[in-house]
Each structure stands twice: as structure tokens, then as C-alpha cells.
Amino acid sequence: MKKQVFDFYQILEQDAKKNTEIFSLYFPENYHFLEMDEDTRTDFIAENPQMNRALLIAIGMGFQLAKESRPVLLSARHSSLVGAFAQEKLGDLKQEQLFLALLNTQLDVIGWEVVFVGTLTEVSASPREIFQRALKANAYAIIIAHNHPSGNLRPSVQDKRFTKRLYDVGQELNLPLLDAFIVSKDGYWSMQEKGQLWEHLLDE
Structure with missing residues (x-):
């Protein structure tokens, strides 16, 4: 996921390296996003309010799409x-x-x-x-x-x-x-x- 996060910030013309490092501090490898608590969410968004909120929304949408995968026939x-x-x-x-x-x-x-x-x-x-x-x-x-x-x-x-x-x-x-x-x-x-x-x- 780290590469996708880097690309997210880069596409939005943010400091991709710095923001990805901050993301990794809050969400280390193998972090379970479905178990995210409200304090972690609030603190992470506060680091870069508009961009980080958008990133978490995008991650949530990704999980939702994964649930809606095609059924096995x-x-x-x-x-x-x-x-x-x-x-x-x-x-x-x-x-x-x-x-x-x-x-x-x-x-x-x-x-x-x-x-x-x-x-x-x-x-x-x-x-x-x-x-x-x-x-x-x-x-x-x-x-x-x-x-x-x-x-x-x-x-x-x-x-x-x-x-x-x-x-x-x-x-x-x-x-x-x-x-x-x-x-x-x-x-x-x-x-x-x-x-x-x-x-x-x-x-x-």
C-alpha cells in the first residue's frame, strides 16, 4: 500500500516522501484499517486535513469495492x-x-x-x-x-x-x-x- 499512498500524494502535488512517512507512522505495515480507532483517525487527519481525509475516504472506498467483488459461479x-x-x-x-x-x-x-x-x-x-x-x-x-x-x-x-x-x-x-x-x-x-x-x- 505504501506505493499507492506515495502516488496519491504525488498526484495531488504534495510532498509525497514526507506525507508517506507520516502515514507509515500512524499505519505501519500490516495495520488493520477496519480496526482504526477514532483518536488515530483524528490525529492523522490533523497532520494534513484536506489530503489525509481524502486518503482515508479513498481507502474506505477500496475496502467497500473489495467486498463487492464478483461472486464465484x-x-x-x-x-x-x-x-x-x-x-x-x-x-x-x-x-x-x-x-x-x-x-x-x-x-x-x-x-x-x-x-x-x-x-x-x-x-x-x-x-x-x-x-x-x-x-x-x-x-x-x-x-x-x-x-x-x-x-x-x-x-x-x-x-x-x-x-x-x-x-x-x-x-x-x-x-x-x-x-x-x-x-x-x-x-x-x-x-x-x-x-x-x-x-x-x-x-x-
């Missing part, structure tokens, strides 16, 4: 769990839809969003839109899933091409695509399980 550590979840959500749909799963650093699914409805092409399903959503949600990684209303689980050439494009962009952005699923009412196909997500994705 399921663990993505095992592809079978994600495949079953995607099959339940998409298997019976009559029109092809692409869904984006957003993952945190523990590989939990914290978001499940429809990206588009229609035939899967790079024109209708933009990699840019997918990664914009993931970056906005501060996701660690992503998984995609779409359904084949025909019941055929094998990926088409278009499916493979689009998945490879997402995989390559994810590597460049350090926001990896961990798997791509195709589902029907009878089952699912995982490109990670089938070894199609990395090399020779277009060769099969």
Missing part, C-alpha cells in the same frame, strides 16, 4: 465442471450463442456473459470485444463456450480459426484463453482436453 480447475456447466446453460438453445467465462487468479469463474447470438465468425464475434470485457472485469484468464444446435460437437474450421485467434491475442495480452468448449444437449467438446488449443489447432 464455479471452479474452472477441471474442464469437466465447466463443460457440464456450459452444457446446462447452452445445450438446449435453438440458435448458436457464444459465451465468455471470466476467471480470477484462483481459476474460479466470476463472470458468464453472452458475447453474441448467431453463426460464429470473427466478424460477428470480435476478439477485441471479448478482451475488452475481460480487461474491464480485471479477469486473470478467459474460457469461451458456444453451442452447436445441430448436435455435432466437433469444431468446424471456423471454430478452430477463431479459437486460435483468441489464443494468440490472449498470449500477447497476458490474459490467456484456457479452454474453448462446444456443447450440445448430449455433451460437450473441450479443445483443451482434445489437445487442440495450442499447436496444430487448424490441422485437424
Whole structure:
């Protein structure tokens, strides 16, 4: 937190070094801000009333935002769990839809969003839109899933091409695509399980 406090004062054109040192006197490393007493709060604010009050408000808002983090929908550590979840959500749909799963650093699914409805092409399903959503949600990684209303689980050439494009962009952005699923009412196909997500994705 020390760096963020330093940056706070620096951005507001305060003496960042001096004010950060004062902050550290009142709030040493591993200080529990939720246990702050009124005397400590009052004394700290008195050192630089306008700026220190604003800093404590910002810290409080940070704790509030942390409480409002996205709920965990399921663990993505095992592809079978994600495949079953995607099959339940998409298997019976009559029109092809692409869904984006957003993952945190523990590989939990914290978001499940429809990206588009229609035939899967790079024109209708933009990699840019997918990664914009993931970056906005501060996701660690992503998984995609779409359904084949025909019941055929094998990926088409278009499916493979689009998945490879997402995989390559994810590597460049350090926001990896961990798997791509195709589902029907009878089952699912995982490109990670089938070894199609990395090399020779277009060769099969």
C-alpha cells in the first residue's frame, strides 16, 4: 500500500516522501484499517486535513469495492465442471450463442456473459470485444463456450480459426484463453482436453 499512498500524494502535488512517512507512522505495515480507532483517525487527519481525509475516504472506498467483488459461479480447475456447466446453460438453445467465462487468479469463474447470438465468425464475434470485457472485469484468464444446435460437437474450421485467434491475442495480452468448449444437449467438446488449443489447432 505504501506505493499507492506515495502516488496519491504525488498526484495531488504534495510532498509525497514526507506525507508517506507520516502515514507509515500512524499505519505501519500490516495495520488493520477496519480496526482504526477514532483518536488515530483524528490525529492523522490533523497532520494534513484536506489530503489525509481524502486518503482515508479513498481507502474506505477500496475496502467497500473489495467486498463487492464478483461472486464465484464455479471452479474452472477441471474442464469437466465447466463443460457440464456450459452444457446446462447452452445445450438446449435453438440458435448458436457464444459465451465468455471470466476467471480470477484462483481459476474460479466470476463472470458468464453472452458475447453474441448467431453463426460464429470473427466478424460477428470480435476478439477485441471479448478482451475488452475481460480487461474491464480485471479477469486473470478467459474460457469461451458456444453451442452447436445441430448436435455435432466437433469444431468446424471456423471454430478452430477463431479459437486460435483468441489464443494468440490472449498470449500477447497476458490474459490467456484456457479452454474453448462446444456443447450440445448430449455433451460437450473441450479443445483443451482434445489437445487442440495450442499447436496444430487448424490441422485437424
